[in-house]
Amino acid sequence: MRDWAKKTILASGALRFAGNLHGPSAAILMYHSVLPDPSQQADSLGGIVHSEAAFRAQMELLARDYHPISLDQTVKHLRDGDDFPKRSVIVTFDDGYTDNYEVALPILNQFAVPATFYVTVDCVENKRLPWPSRLRCAFRRTKQTSWTDAKIDAKIESNAQSWNLSSPLNREEAFLAACDACCQLSGTAQEEFVRRIEQELQTSLPAESGSLMMSYDQLRELAGHGHIVGSHTMTHPNMAQLKADDAQREFAESKQRLESRLGAPIKHFSYPCPALEPHWSERTVEQSLALGYETAVTTNSGLTHRGDELLCLKRLHPTKTLEGLRWNLESAFAGRTV
Ligand SMILES: [Zn+2]
Known part of the structure; x- marks a missing residue:
């Protein structure tokens, strides 16, 4: 309306x-x-x-x-x-x-x-910020032009998917796919997952984000x-x-x-x-x-x-x-x- x-x-x-x-x-x-x-x-x-x-x-x-x-x-x-x-x-x-x-x-x-x-x-x-903020930041700020989520679930090889990160829309889609995987994890497994993605995308949150x-x-x-x-x-x-x-x-x-x-x-x-x-x-x-x-x-x-x-x-x-x-x-x- x-x-x-x-x-x-x-x-x-x-x-x-x-x-x-x-x-x-x-x-x-x-x-x-x-x-x-x-x-x-x-x-x-x-x-x-x-x-x-x-x-x-x-x-x-x-x-x-x-x-x-x-x-x-x-x-x-x-x-x-x-x-x-x-x-x-x-x-x-x-x-x-x-x-x-x-x-x-x-x-x-x-x-x-x-x-x-x-x-x-x-x-x-x-x-540290809740993980959705860390992932959002990683996907928005990365200089990488592509990302493959093959390791999201190593047991299901067919899940492997490559994301072209050349447009904001593609980045948002890749971010949402990572969220679907990460929301099923807690504790140490979740922290490892987020750190691995930050490494793959060669980004991390600015240290002052902890405040x-x-x-x-x-x-x-x-x-x-x-x-x-x-x-x-x-x-x-x-x-x-x-x-x-x-x-x-x-x-x-x-x-x-x-x-x-x-x-x-x-x-x-x-x-x-x-x-x-x-x-x-x-x-x-x-x-x-x-x-x-x-x-x-x-x-x-x-x-x-x-x-x-x-x-x-x-x-x-x-x-x-x-x-x-x-x-x-x-x-x-x-x-x-x-
Ligand atoms: Zn919340």
Whole structure:
């Protein structure tokens, strides 16, 4: 739908009226990174960055026209069966970027919007970006003109494929193929895979990119301001594509590490969705439940309603603009698919 048409519909109040007819629901919004100038990190973070100006405008909108609540309040409503406050919104961040602390936190605090920050623990501890950013950077910056992914799966020789890297489009396709393979790996195997590709493409991330990840001190400060810290795994794999014990290790170790370093229970989890579907499964839901997680969010799109399974909650894409966020929220609350 065209922008002018969306504006006309929003201005008419028709979606808001329709939203009043629907039962109570909440929108969990998924953010990653907020920077004064998103183009600064385009080669590594790609399209997951909000501009600081857009993020500020979006938080102001949430504080004025919606009802921001914390994830813990959401659990209480879902468990106790209380109705959500009308037009509830929950702000979440994935990955654990330093800008969450430096740029987003003052804005969240200014508008009294509580947030949950899901952290990739290995990336915080070793000061390195999650692997999708490392691979994206390698494929965008390499001077090589071709790349063969023969070693992605040495057991299946027929999988070998050569990629011409002469155009940005080809590079993106090669990057996505590498992501499909890498998302099935975790821990050391994943690190070896990424390093091998960086070697083959003769690139590596600039050393200062490590400062893009938050420190434990910064995480403690987030919690000190009343925000919630949750787990986004150890090494950012696709949990549904891992073997059961590898997934178990990612759930358990990230929880234990965060709990011992932050001195508080970690109750909330966010599923990475770097490539391939599904990114969660019945098995992963059972594993997270057994380990004591209370909620888990996915990247499946939709609202949260009373009666929903807490360990595979849907989220909503906030878009990069103020009007885009308004449109997605009003459409979702009015019962439309976003
Ligand atoms: Zn992530």
